[in-house]
Amino acid sequence: MNLCYYLIFFMYLFFMCLYSGFMGLNFIMYDYYVVMEWELITLNSSSIVMLLIFDWISVFFMMFVLMISSMVMYYSKFYMSMELFQVRFIFLVLLFVISMLLMILSPNLISILLGWDGLGFISYCLVIFYQNIKSFNSGMLTVIMNRVGDTMILMCISWMFNYGSWNFMFYKHLVYSDIELSLVCLLVFLGAITKSAQIPFSSWLPAAMAAPTPVSALVHSSTLVTAGVYLLFRFMNLLEGMFIMKILFIISLLTMFMAGVSANYEFDLKKIIALSTLSQLGLMMVILSLNMKLLCFFHLLTHALFKSLLFLCAGLIIHFMFNNQDIRYMGNLVMFSPLLCLMFNVGNLALCGFPFMAGFYSKDLMAEMFLFYKFDFFFFFFFFISFGLTVSYTVRLYFYSILNMMNFYSLNLIMDDYFMIFSMIILMLFSVFGGSMISWLVFYYFNLIYLSFMFKFMVIIFIFMGLLLGNLIFKFKINYLNYFIMNLYMFMSNMFFMPFLFSYSISFFFFYLSKMLLYLLDMGWMEKLGSQGIYSEFMKMNNLNQFVQYLNLKIYLIIFMMLFLMIYLFN
Known part of the structure; x- marks a missing residue:
């Protein structure tokens, strides 16, 4: 049954690749493009729209992504044949490809964020596919580094709320007169170099090799790492000359x-x-x-x-x-x-x-x-x-x-x-x-x-x-x-000590701080004043109560008489 899934999705992706190729040739020949826009919600003159642009650049790039993903799907049919969770692997790869296509076709920051964030999250799921400690560490390094780029896109969206539209293609002439728009360009720049692993965010890219090799062929050829380059390519009408x-x-x-x-x-x-x-x-x-x-x-x-060919050859050698x-x-x-x-x-x-x-x-x-x-x-x-x-x-x-x-x-x-x-x-x-x-x-x-x-x-x-x-x-x-x-x-050999400088050294401070807080608070004063202190006080009171009540009938009767006398006097 799993083999049928592989073949069905291979054929579907391959025919979509052929269709994209013919559509791209048609766009180049007649030099036109198609823009599709759906208005989802309008709130206080700010419209949240779903915008897709089909020109020869996006369609050709989409064709290459679909072609490589179809080859990877056919390759995985035999490479992943001994895996237990093959259906999970197939649908993760499909979601990964859909996220990349959404990012390719959209010139709107809202819909770009869906593909951008989807790439980061699903790449984490694929890096930890082989569930061991090395994969978990590599997955955390990958997703945390990529969250930096996701945060930059979120800040761009919140800042561009002031302009009334998230379609960045409208602001080519505004960037020369509005200095605040330069901040948006800076945030896009930081997000792009994070996703494309430029210095100082380079340490996550070799760590992402913990993923299965067919996924590496897809990630490192046309999807995740090229998303930053493609985003800057689309933003170049705002960035040129800056x-x-x-x-x-x-x-x-x-x-x-x-x-x-x-x-x-x-x-x-x-x-x-x-x-x-x-x-x-x-x-x-x-x-x-x-x-x-x-x-x-x-x-x-x-x-x-x-690069996809190299990774598939490396997977077969491994x-x-x-x-x-x-x-x-x-x-x-x-x-x-x-x-x-x-x-x-x-x-x-x-x-x-x-x-x-x-x-x-x-x-x-x-x-x-x-x-x-x-x-x-x-x-x-x-x-x-x-x-x-x-x-x-x-x-x-x-x-x-x-x-x-x-x-x-x-x-x-x-x-x-x-x-x-x-x-x-x-x-x-x-x-x-x-x-x-x-x-x-x-x-x-x-x-x-x-x-x-x-x-x-x-x-x-x-x-x-x-x-x-x-x-x-x-x-x-x-x-x-x-x-x-x-x-x-x-x-x-250690990438100029970049993993130690920009990954482990930054996390070392927070780990050391959490360790000291554990010793000083959770196992120190908070423990003494909190749960253990309350427990010890209750135990003392319980011991006193037990001493009073344990085979001491005389003390019990004396206390009863004292209570009875106090009630009689104060009434």
Whole structure:
């Protein structure tokens, strides 16, 4: 019965994806869009409306979300076949997709909040799907970090109550004359960098890897982490030219660099791919802060294709390795599962920006457009070295999983699963041909990019530098390191200590405060003056009463006579 659920929802999502694709082509061809509005309630000239906008951007993004979710649903039919709570998993994934679609199609902050908050809450339910202490800790870190972004959207809604409408598309010309609207833009900016895990909110994204791998493929490709980028993309008509964009540029550039460095020192397969997602999100935010909206959206679509492919390949590898995720145990997989390694390498090459893969069309164009801006050497270095670091951790992963010797159990069964590989083949074809097809559709006019010979080959130079660096990191052993290098290694492998600085250190104060309050109040004065004090006083009175009444008839009669005498005297 559960298999029927998977197939029904797979077919439904896939046909909805096809319908969205044809509708998006129609919108591009005739250059029009549809706005649908339902007025739910009107109170004191403030209307709460449900607004949906269908243009080629939202419809194309919806098509990619539906396509990836349909492939994930088919993949989960076999990956989750041994789980007890499969119906719960199916409906959580469907609710997750519906929340993302609601957020994509809505330009109204009220209906955006429904999808935005739904993404945060259902992601928590999916992260704790495997019920153990690690999943619970990761789920709490994920949901509390995302609640910061939800709070910012709630504050935006309360502030925009003054303007009479929550449709932020109406306020493009008002932002230049109304300084209070800048506060709304700042709150949207904070909410977006929280959801897209930019510095200092980056620590939740690798922790969300506790979720099942099909969910990770959905979360880290086109839904949860891209919601912040898409929100800023929709708000760019209010944000362009503001000082916030300069702050976003610096934060996203540092996030891009930090994720690339940390991925080179990580040994968990899913966390390496999660950190590569963080690096690509930083790249999208950098391009978006330079007001290249269409280019950012282009990379958002291509990134969704090859990142979902990478996660599905990683899930199959983990499935074969008896739920082991350490890349040091993997090796020589090409001898056991050549088709899986082929698709894994296609995803990795698309991630690196290998020529004529999906990632090449967006990443190379972004790098060349970046060279047109007048930046100093500091920003130039961080941007292009992050390109090289992407190639570096990809090559390191390739060495560990394919070229290295197998370090796993002697007795194992690793072979291609052709049922699970079906959905990966579809994503692999899109990872190869999707970049060129999307570029032909999105960029219907071309700009001439004229660069010098050195600048033109700058991306290729840093790619080869990344190849050399990945080879060196793979061969570099940490057995005989001095104290300084060991601390530097720990600093780089732990995301520049960001989980400790912005997660554990903040919660440590509240945990320590609660511990002291427990000792001083609940087990201290409150206990002495409260429950235990009242109990001891009652026990003393009870003992006195028992002493009076316990075989002391004479004392009882004397008290009776005294009471009788007092009644006689006072009457």
